[in-house]
Amino acid sequence: MSRLKELLNNKAPLILHGALGTELEQRGYDVSGKLWSGKYLIENPMAIQEIHEDYIRAGADIVTTSTYQATFPGLAEVGVSSAKAAELIKLTVHLAKAARDRVWNSLSDEEKSKRPYPLISGDVGPYAAYLADGSEYTGDYKIDKESLKDFHRLRIQILLDEGVDLLALETIPNAIEAQALIELLRDEFPQAEAYLSLTSQDGKTLSDGTEVGDIAHLVDLSDQVLAVGINCSSPLVVATFLQELRQETKKPLVTYPNSGEVYDGATQSWTESPVQSQTLLESTTAWQSLGAKIVGGCCRTRPADIASLAAHLH
Secondary structure (H helix, E strand, C coil), X not given: XXXXXXXXXXXXXXEECCCCHHHHHHCCCCCCCCCHHHHHHHHCHHHHHHHHHHHHHHCCCEEECCCCCCCHHHHHCCCCCHHHHHHHHHHHHHHHHHHHHHHHHHCCHHHHHCCCCCXXXXXXXXXXXXXXXXHHHCCCCCCCHHHHHHHHHHHHHHXXXXXXXXXXXXXXXXXXXXXXXXXXXXXXXXXXXXXXXXXXXXXXXXXXXXXXXHHHHHHHCCCCEEEEEEECCCXXXXXXXXXXXXXXXXXXXXXXXXXXXXXXXXXXXXXXXCCCCCCHHXXXXXXXXXXXXXXXXXXXXXXXXXHHHHHHHC
């Protein structure tokens, strides 16, 4: 049995690493532009490792690599060669492992006994992250399934070769990309395990309008996708989304919504929403009753939010 399966069976809930770009921005780093947080793999990788360390200290059980926007086409557009891009993607795994080792070695035996040894997840963000136009909230991009497989293949291969424990197929906004990733794992990476996390604007469909149940059915047929859920979406739609998933699959569910603020892809800015009143902890506690076993926060959440989850859920 894999460590992820074992932890889902025996140690859930598992708490995720929180937002990276948000935390870089809070610390004074400029994350504008198409590479977003990815440019600090080039300019200041230790800034990324320090944030990993802070999330692990806060209680994260799964450390996510900084590859959401680190893609071969995206790096090529800023003049990075293919060979250098591969080295940067490898670096993301090394940074996550180094952060885990540094924090874990600083803990007492008693502290270690109260939490699992953190897993490293290879972040496989959507094609939309490369486009950097907010289309992770619409799913509206024109590319066929085989081209999507080509886009994702080499990054997945490198992450697995560098020894990640699982893949985080996250912020997926449309059916064709979900299908491409599930098929790619089945046909080319049969030993890989993953969770799949989708985006939704209404709780009943993916961002492109695909019924949630259609994707849940595909996930239920996959031996490699061990959990499925929603991220980078409003907390207000999560409960409905989980209920829709549960009609088609009994697999563990995943929740890590945005803070409740609304993102404008054109201006790369966030605006507050007046309708979100519950804290991340209060919402997550309710979602656990619906089957959420991998939990956390996405954009605009910080280490303090993860610490709150860890303090109450571990």
